[in-house]
Amino acid sequence: MQAHLVATDIACRRGDRLLFRGLSLPGRSGDAYHITGANGIGKSSLIRILAGLLRPFAGTVEREGAMGLVDDRLALDANHSLGDALAFWQKLDGCTNPGRALEVLQLLPLMDVPVRYLSTGQKKRAALARLLNRRCPIWLLDEPLNGLDADAQKAFETLIALHCSGGGIAIVASHQPIALPSPRTIDLAGYAA
């Protein structure tokens, strides 16, 4: 798996406020980044800039490789069963072996449950299963541990380590500690405008 995600001299403005400036992130295959900082400092904004969903006020983002984003938006049909909702994406993503993600994230017993009935942690695990099934090299994760219990957190930390050891890139915005393989930490407080 070869990929890169290189952000250079990024500044971010939301409304009339400059949040941060001068931020560079040279993401290469195997790298894991932990983006930290207080509420409202701009972690989600940075993830959206890296994903190409928000234009930086200054700087550039260069990317090679497909990208998967997990944030607080669940993109699964609330009125379908979890199995059907995931199957919709498996078909689009060309996923041939969805069983592994379902097993690792312990979703198999929930396949018949309507998505709207899932708990916060179960929804988060479903979003992570979608990410695994896409098999994309660049993971952009905005507070991926929110709602996960201790066992699910550990399982997902192991999945990130496997992803990076296979040449993937993981960029994780999280206000809580997360075990990442040889993480480079970017504290947004150091870039506050």
Ligand SMILES: Nc1ncnc2c1ncn2[C@@H]1O[C@H](COP(=O)(O)OP(=O)(O)OP(=O)(O)O)[C@@H](O)[C@H]1O
């Ligand atoms: N569309 C918008 N227009 C103007 N300001 C915005 C917009 N979206 C977010 N902001 C502001 O930008 C700032 C950064 O928000 P962001 O969600 O990136 O922070 P965060 O570090 O991820 O916060 P948290 O830890 O609470 O998730 C906040 O002050 C927020 O109010």
